Amino acid sequence: MARILAIDDEQDMLILIKNILKKMNHQVDCYISPIAINTHQLRRYDLILLDVMMPEIDGVSYCKNIRNQVDCPIIFLTAKTLESDIVEGLVSGADDYITKPFGIQELLARVEAHLRREKREKHEGLHLGNIRFDLSSREVFVNEEKVALTKSEYEISELLAKRKGQVFSREQIYEMVFGYDRMGDASAISEHVKNIRAKFQLHNEQPIATVWGIGYKWE
CATH class of the missing domain: 3.40.50.2300 (Response regulator)
Incomplete structure (x- = not known):
């Protein structure tokens, strides 16, 4: 369609x-x-x-x-x-x-x-409702208004959006976004997701859902 x-x-x-x-x-x-x-x-x-x-x-x-x-x-x-x-x-x-x-x-x-x-x-774009990912410039827009994501926030958002509906644990997101050999704590993903939600909420969107006991998914 x-x-x-x-x-x-x-x-x-x-x-x-x-x-x-x-x-x-x-x-x-x-x-x-x-x-x-x-x-x-x-x-x-x-x-x-x-x-x-x-x-x-x-x-x-x-x-x-x-x-x-x-x-x-x-x-x-x-x-x-x-x-x-x-x-x-x-x-x-x-x-x-x-x-x-x-x-x-x-x-x-x-x-x-x-x-x-x-x-x-056109492989550079990903459209999910009012949300558009420009994969070439690595930017996200809601109704053509740019969402001010950091590099890490963008990468987490793109990962989840490309696999809409699939649930990822914090550990899986950390490994897929930052790599296996990067030092850090997977709990940082929770803070990133919190910030992503706050920024999307400014545009009246809330695309990331928590699946309790498992992780996160893009709805």
Whole structure:
């Protein structure tokens, strides 16, 4: 399942898109205008379908405005068929375009192809609800607000998040994060977890649960 943003000033078109993609178990958020969208929330989407011709702001201009904020595929929906129009759209930062009117199978094929490519290419991110791990920069965000974790806190969080639901003892966490030959006391893990919880709580999240008598897990 992917989370998809669809923007088109034609309500009937949005209903059609949503009904088509829901059959593939995708979650689709629909807007008739980009103006109503909080740009800070754009990173939560796996793919954006964007109409080109809209009254308040055209799709090409909007794509240029948001391209540096999102790295997901952007597919234009356009009635324009001139090569110059298509080139302008791709230069603005779009990944693909579908000309209107389009068939159900064409829309599904284009969307699924881009989602498959993203799944192959994007190994640097881990999304768990409102929480996003940027594995390349080793940072964590809640609704795109950075959580101020120390290096050790981040490594513990990443370990648990990557194995969501699996329970680890303090000793296991210590060994997997710090290594077998590092001197220290595994009880320090309890203090790290306490600090991690406090920092996530500032963002109204509490992802780490205690399994009494055993250890911790990411819920």
